[in-house]
Amino acid sequence: MTAPVAESPTRTMTPALARRPPASSRLIALWSVYVLTLRQHLHGKRWMVIAGMCLLCVGLVVLVRATALDFPPLMLEFNFGFMFIPQAVLPLIALIYASGIVQDEQEEQTMTYLLIRPIPKWALYSAKLFATLTTTVILVVGLTALTYAAVYLGSKTGIKEASYRALQAAAIHSLAVVAYCCLFGLISLLTKRILIVGILYALFLEGLLANMPFSIRLATVIYYTRLIAYRSMSFVSAVPGNPDRTTDVAAEIWQLDVHTDPALLDHPQMRTCLIVLLVACAACSVLAALLFSQREFHVKTPEKA
Amino acid sequence: MPIFDQGYQHWKGHLSGHGWRWLAIARHGVRIGLQGRVFRIVLLVSLLPALVLATVLSIWSLIERKSDLVGPIVQFLSSMQILSPTVAADPRQYRLEVWTLCYNYFFSTELTLSMILIVLVGPNLISQDLRFNALPLYLSRPLRRIDYLGGKLGVIGAFLGLAIIVPCLVTYALGLLFSLDVTIVRDTYRLLLASVAYGLVIIVCSGMLILALSSLSRNSRYVALFWVSIWIVGGLASTILEGVYYGQVAASQMSRPPEMPRGRDARRRMTPADLEKQQNWAEDFQTRMAEASKTDWRPLISYTSNLSRIGRELLGTDAAWRKLSELQPAQMRGRVVASNAGPLYPWYWSAGVLAGLFVISVCVLSLSVRSLDRLR
Amino acid sequence: MTPVPQSLAAQSPTAPSPTPQSVAAPRSIVEFHGVSKWYGNVIGINKLTLRVPVGVTGLLGPNGAGKSTFLQLATGQLYASQGKIRVLGQPVWNNSAINRQIGLCPEQDAFYEWMTGWDFVHTSARLAGLSRAAARDATERTLDAVGMTQYQGRAVRGYSKGMRQRTKLAQSLVHDPQVLFLDEPLTGTDPVARHDLMTIIQRLGSEGKSVLVSSHVLHEVQTLTPNIILLNHGRLVAEGNVRDIRDLIDEHPHHIVLICDEYRRLAGRILSWDDVEGVRVLAKEKGLMVETHKPDAFYSRLPQLSLEDGLAIKEVYSDDDSLESVFKYLVNK
Secondary structure (H helix, E strand, O other), rough: OOOOOOOOOOOOHHHHHOOOOOOHHHHHHHHHHHHHHHHHOOOOOHHHHHHHHHHHHHHHHHHHHHHOOOOHHHHHHHHHHHHHHHHHHHHHHHHHHHHHHHHHHHHHHHHHHHOOOOOOHHHHHHHHHHHHHHHHHHHHHHHHHHHHHHHHHHOOOOOOHHHHHHHHHHHHHHHHHHHHHHHHHEEEEEEEOOHHHHHHHHHHHHHHHHHOHHHHHHOOOOHHHHHHHHHHHOOOEEEEEEEEEEHHHHHHHOOOOOOOOOOOOOOOOOOHHHHHHHHHHHHHHHHHHHHHHEEEEEOOOOOOO | OOOOOOOOHHOOOOOOOOOHHHHHHHHHHHHHHHHOHHHHHHHHOHHHHHHHHHHHHHHHHHHHHOOOOOOOOHHHHHOOOOOOOHHHOOOHHHHHHHHHHHHHHHHHHHHHHHHHHHHHHHHHHHHHHHHHHHHHHHOOOOOOHHHHHHHHHHHHHHHHHHHHHHHHHHHHHHHHHHHOOOOHHHHHHHHHHHHHHHHHHHHHHHHHHHHHHHHHOHHHHHHHHHHHHHOOOOOOHHHHHHHHHHHHHHHHHHOOOOOOOOHHHHHHHHHHHHHHHHHHHHHHHHHHHHHHHHOOHHHHHHHHHHHHHHHHHHHHHOOOHHHHHHOOOOOOHHHHHHHHHOOOOOOOHHHHHHHHHHHHHHHHHHHHOOOHHOOO | OOOOHHHHHOOOOOOOOHHHHOOOOEEEEEEEEEEEEEOOOOOEEEEEEEEOOOHHHHHHHOOOOHHHHHHHOOOOOOOOOEEEEEEEEEEOOOOHHHHHEEEOOOOOOOOOOEEEEHHHHHHHHHHOOHHHHHHHHHHHHHHHOOOOHHHHEEEEHHOOHHHHHHHHHHHOOOOOOOOEEEOOOOOOOOOHHHHHHHHHHHHHHOOOOOEEEEEOOOOHHHHHEEEEEEEEEOOEEEEEEEHHHHHHHHOOOOEEEEEEEEEHHHHHOOOOOOEEEEEEEEEOOOOEEEEEHHHHHHHHHHHHHHHHHHEEEEHHHOOOOOOOHHHHHHHOO
């Protein structure tokens, strides 16, 4: 029993079958995914939360400067630029965006529209990740610039020096947020509870264990970014209320024993830190792309029994 | 014949009053919440502080009865200078203070666990209804908005009540049973009422806030992140601001601290005069910090600090520390109070912040959860 | 060869010989060979072997039959736990190149709600790899084809259900695929929208596209195509022309209704025929309900009956050739 033959089609199928999409059309498709993801980031209320966090940061700096007139700018920069932002704001920004790379599309059930396009799955994930990195880096650079402006505008520090420090800080923060995004993007493919895992990671691993002189801190992003910051920037600041005295505020707070090991030989060098972070980002991204390519995305069909 | 009767409209029986309609929503929410394995584990973990509290109160009650069972414990605590001889001699005199501090520590631990419980169950409450357009399903029934919101708040209330209020009541009863002394009720009934009141403050304030956040977005993940931002980022911001402030106070009001010798051996070789110098400086430091904290508004930025401040006021923690500090030598009393009492700014500042957040939450909910005739 | 039950295959006088060699040059768009798909302990598809032919085909089955699983397997969203799947001769899982020839109109009502209709279809065209100019042209053409040109500037969140279905259909067509999978395209639409969508689908079929339509709305699928695939509990129950399938269901005799004023005399007359299994009198309609296993033979004798005995049969009809009756017989077995 067979179905009756349909009316002859107006075009043959064989030429279409033999035709692979040219490289240019694949690039167009990938670019479209990238642009689509960027546009998704602009919609919704996510950016309002991020803007709120940026304003909070800047507002706090302004508040401190208004209430503690002789507070050294470098110490203020350290407290907000290298304590508050890296420990609280960067992981949150990364969690907000990276957790949604796949899960947002799944929850909105729009993943289907991407999966049925002539785009390899690993490339689809990579394009979305790259768009997420673009968004988060732009946000972080903006946040850092605003914070530094709030810290140094009107202070005795020269604009050139302040700008250079802002640039360095922005680069370090961007590297940190890229690492967090790659990591959280991978975790979001391994578990639905990316939020809990991400918060626990940020609180305990990055917040607590990174401050302890144990090997576990080698597995944290913040340890490497702190070393990069310490090795590339100076954190010797005047003590509040006693301008004649200076203190290396970063070494003190980050528990870097510069008295017995001034060159920090016990800690990785800057190049090593950079390589470790970049390799970790690449590894997380590749693994996540691989996982994505092998994963099924169920709509109307059960995920498991 | 055309069909007129639809749904419940044909029901000629008695409809229960509005007083209990929220319960159906709360019951359903609790059932859904308990389905999550992670949530059940966290809920069980949140009951652990209650176990510790019950154990401590029971042991204290036995100490009051001078029971032989706790003899070794009393000896151990005395040797570690945790239990003063004065207290060991007449524990009943310090009954209220000890109970107050036990409840204070219970609440300080439970507050953090409550925040985690809220992160797990709170974001879904209204955001999922918005996502799946379930609001008309609720509001097309004989349910008012307040019934709906009451039901949702009831879910938070059920879980936090189970973690906070129920343990307070049960541990109070256990302490009473172990002591076999009815005068405990006379001495500590205010503490029981205060702890229930504090529990209700946590439930209502946190519950309304998370409901308001949940009504702002259809994606519960972002609601949870928003809640975490308020809790953790606010806390961290407050800590940094306080660090800056107290650093300023210390720098402007105090001399340099005496040099602390480096290394354990060097510290062992310190003379009594050096040690006294260190202690005096520390005492002076603590006292000045305590004074400065009376006008320090910075803790108001931290949501949990505000709740803690209200809790300390309701429970009378500061008064308990003041009484216990009388057991210390005169020169140490200020330091004991200063290091344990916490920020001393007026409690009504925190009450104002929490009330303000409550009002904002109500306004947000009023705008976000619209009744059926206003739904687009 | 289609995996029909042996009894059906053996009894069909028109069924071709069940050997692969006798099948003509491949004219199938989708091939499933021994495909199974399970989710833990739940079997979605159970050893399914079939070929979906060129043209418009209806995919039918009750809830939980495996239609969604079938479509998701065929479009490469799921991978088969067992067996092989080929679309246009190529494997689908992780083969993104084949997606250039496939269009899917999914069942879920999900969009990028903040986009306009034009934006949504244009983005779909770009995602398919079309250049900017080609995507623009294709978008305008496709929106015109589905009748959405007038509303293309409005945000999707403001669309009615029918508009949303049309927009979904447009995104599946914009890159001019050879094969279209439509998952319940008529669900939730009003009669006017339903009629328009069906016209579009029929036109697509006539233009040479192969369309596989999954639907619950049986009489509309019947209007679209006589070729169906019927699934139940993850298995293939029947495949092919509705009428042929009906003929082969020998367990259920055909019911034919005859309206005649002298229905009792007619009853007596036709009871003598061997192929008549039973007759029921429909006194109110002044007719008879006849059960027969050989409807063609029965129909051929009716005119002679009128001529010979003067029995004026006013009306003859049968609901049995409908998809609904086929569905009912096979699914409720």
